[in-house]
Amino acid sequence: MTAFVLRRVAASVVTLLLLSVTIFLLVRATGDPARVYAGAEASEEEVAAVREDFGLDRPLLAQYASFVSDTAQGDLGHSIQFRQPVFEVYMDRLPRSLILATVAFVLSLLIGLPAGVLSAVRPGRWSAGVFRAIALTGVSVPNFVIATTFILVFAVKLGWLPTSGSGTIKQLVMPSIALGWYFAAATMRLTQSSMLEVMRGEYVKLARLKGVPEWIVIGKHALKNALIPVLTLAGVNFVVMVNVAVVIEQIFAWPGIGDLVYQGITLRDFPLVQGVVLMAGFMVVAVNLIVDVVYAVLDPRIRLDR
Amino acid sequence: MAVIATSPTTTDSAQEMDQAGRRRRPPWGRFRLLLADAPTGAIVIIAALVVVAVFAPWLAPHDPLQPVPGALSTTGPAWETGDWNSVLGTDFQGRDILSRVIYGTRISLAVGLVGTLVAGSLGLAVGVVAGYLGGLVDQVLMRIVDAWLAIPALIFAVFLAMVFGNKLGIWSIVIILGAVFWTRYARVLRGEVLSLRERDFVRLAQVAGASRWRIMRRHIVPNVANTWMVLASLTVGVVIILEASLSFLGIGVPPPAPAWGSMIAEARIPLMAGKWVPVAAPAVPIALTVFAFNLLGDWLRVRLDPTQRNL
Numbered sequence: 001m002t003a004f005v006l007r008r009v010a011a012s013v014v015t016l017l018l019l020s021v022t023i024f025l026l027v028r029a030t031g032d033p034a035r036v037y038a039g040a041e042a043s044e045e046e047v048a049a050v051r052e053d054f055g056l057d058r059p060l061l062a063q064y065a066s067f068v069s070d071t072a073q074g075d076l077g078h079s080i081q082f083r084q085p086v087f088e089v090y091m092d093r094l095p096r097s098l099i100l101a102t103v104a105f106v107l108s109l110l111i112g113l114p115a116g117v118l119s120a121v122r123p124g125r126w127s128a129g130v131f132r133a134i135a136l137t138g139v140s141v142p143n144f145v146i147a148t149t150f151i152l153v154f155a156v157k158l159g160w161l162p163t164s165g166s167g168t169i170k171q172l173v174m175p176s177i178a179l180g181w182y183f184a185a186a187t188m189r190l191t192q193s194s195m196l197e198v199m200r201g202e203y204v205k206l207a208r209l210k211g212v213p214e215w216i217v218i219g220k221h222a223l224k225n226a227l228i229p230v231l232t233l234a235g236v237n238f239v240v241m242v243n244v245a246v247v248i249e250q251i252f253a254w255p256g257i258g259d260l261v262y263q264g265i266t267l268r269d270f271p272l273v274q275g276v277v278l279m280a281g282f283m284v285v286a287v288n289l290i291v292d293v294v295y296a297v298l299d300p301r302i303r304l305d306r
Numbered sequence: 307m308a309v310i311a312t313s314p315t316t317t318d319s320a321q322e323m324d325q326a327g328r329r330r331r332p333p334w335g336r337f338r339l340l341l342a343d344a345p346t347g348a349i350v351i352i353a354a355l356v357v358v359a360v361f362a363p364w365l366a367p368h369d370p371l372q373p374v375p376g377a378l379s380t381t382g383p384a385w386e387t388g389d390w391n392s393v394l395g396t397d398f399q400g401r402d403i404l405s406r407v408i409y410g411t412r413i414s415l416a417v418g419l420v421g422t423l424v425a426g427s428l429g430l431a432v433g434v435v436a437g438y439l440g441g442l443v444d445q446v447l448m449r450i451v452d453a454w455l456a457i458p459a460l461i462f463a464v465f466l467a468m469v470f471g472n473k474l475g476i477w478s479i480v481i482i483l484g485a486v487f488w489t490r491y492a493r494v495l496r497g498e499v500l501s502l503r504e505r506d507f508v509r510l511a512q513v514a515g516a517s518r519w520r521i522m523r524r525h526i527v528p529n530v531a532n533t534w535m536v537l538a539s540l541t542v543g544v545v546i547i548l549e550a551s552l553s554f555l556g557i558g559v560p561p562p563a564p565a566w567g568s569m570i571a572e573a574r575i576p577l578m579a580g581k582w583v584p585v586a587a588p589a590v591p592i593a594l595t596v597f598a599f600n601l602l603g604d605w606l607r608v609r610l611d612p613t614q615r616n617l
Binding site: 011014015016018019021022023026027029030036136137139140141142144145148149151152156157163239240243244246247250251261262264265266268270273274276277280281284285288 | 449450452453454456457458459460461462464465466468469470543547550551554555556557567570574577578579580582585589592593596597600601
């Protein structure tokens with residue numbers, strides 16, 4: 001067990017290092033990283049100042065060494081607009097994004113899981129058709145289209161919900177559904193294919209032959225195993241929802257991390273965007289690691305597999 | 307007894323009918339069989355989009371980039387104003403919305419298809435090389451894929467768009483989309499290649515002295531073509547959505563090009579006044595396009611992979 005955990009931790013560290021190399025090299029791929037950091041509209045003096053500040057005239061390896069050691073210590077650079085460390089700005093915004101993402105996440109599981117199971121167990125029923133339509137809409141209609149439609153119908157025409165802002169439950173309704181829809185669809189499709197796969201297993205046949213009631217076969221025997229890939233995806237999805245609700249947060253004026261990225265884009269505040277990329281990458285790798293270790297604890301076969 | 311007596315005749319007649327049927331079957335019969343359960347709706351939508359994109363200059367009533375002469379800005383649709391000169395009305399600069407939507411088809415399809423092709427080619431190359439060569443090459447390439455996959459697509463695209471700007475115009479966005487999505491192909495195709503390289507025909511080619519490059523090209527790539535097609539058809543929709551999202555955020559296809567995503571962003575002010583046409587005009591085509599490609603991809607997945615048939 002310890003060996004397995006250590007191996008997975010080592011692999012995650014390697015992934016993070018490669019992630020940092022990727023970001024580091026991409027920023028320098030255009031030839032003038034000082035220009036990228038300072039913003040396209042910056043004057044020559046400002047660019048020169050950034051070059052000096054960041055030590056961008058030093059050898060590449062020395063630059064990379066300080067980039068990695070800074071990042072590892074939580075120093076993600078300074079935001080140009082906010083005039084404070086990116087990490088602090090990120091942490092300020094995190095709670096709002098966590099609220100939005102949690103509600104969207106719970107919604108996506110509440111809809112996606114039962115819908116996926118039902119359409120696997122009862123294909124051909126009208127319910128399967130309805131779920132398929134919802135899922136296809138979720139993956140086909142961009143969330144900003146869903147969001148603008150919601151605003152038009154429920155805020156402008158009907159006046160039931162406020163168009164934007166945060167703080168009240170009512171203001172949470174539209175953004176969380178608009179954000180969660182796609183993930184509900186993704187969860188549903190994966191649950192369905194995973195259930196179908198598992199239901200073909202010998203142990204499901206055995207359970208049925210033993211005369212176990214069908215709902216126990218599905219709910220206990222099949223679902224338990226079918227959930228493994230679904231929950232792996234769900235872990236990553238949650239992190240993604242926290243970090244990439246750029247469009248949704250901008251439309252509904254929700255002051256979270258997505259809104260931060262939007263400000264980074266419009267105000268040409270590159271360190272801000274780079275900081276969110278690093279945080280998102282770190283969180284995805286961390287969640288994958290945690291999920292893997294939890295499964296290894298629950299299911300010994302996973303440990304032996306690798 | 308009766309059954310035994312009649313069975314030869316039925317078989318005979320069945321064979322005759324079969325032979326007759328075979329003789330009567332036109333040369334395109336096999337092709338028709340292949341398309342028997344194709345999603346007609348999706349194919350019709352995609353064909354219509356291609357026609358609109360190709361013939362945009364003839365179909366569009368006005369110049370998509372210039373204000374309609376004599377027209378006001380942000381006018382309503384013809385059924386409200388009675389002015390059939392601009393059927394869906396004009397945008398905030400007085401440009402004809404219908405013409406912009408028609409020209410926007412070109413952008414969405416071009417970016418969606420070329421972006422998918424760029425991602426697919428890179429992913430195919432990396433996946434085949436990693437899977438076939440194995441060992442250290444595989445380890446290094448797959449760890450890089452892991453690292454790239456860890457960054458959520460939208461935020462990665464935003465990052466790349468800010469680094470590279472739009473110096474190359476519409477082609478920057480194609481390259482950015484390719485850079486974001488190649489990892490998905492690489493990961494899946496590498497898995498396929500791992501099992502392919504243990505197969506007899508590959509072993510035989512190795513014994514026959516074929517070079518590694520030749521085996522990859524002649525024996526591996528054709529055998530992952532089906533999977534590649536499925537991945538590609540399912541990627542087109544995601545690529546189109548990501549392009550629209552970037553354009554919506556103002557870092558996609560640079561203005562004044564009529565990208566559907568930027569048209570929706572521009573239409574948000576009239577929306578607050580209850581004017582829904584400027585938003586719906588580009589939103590419906592986006593949804594239809596992505597919907598059609600997703601249907602096609604789902605069908606191909608089932609069609610080309612027998613183990614998925616029951617999905």
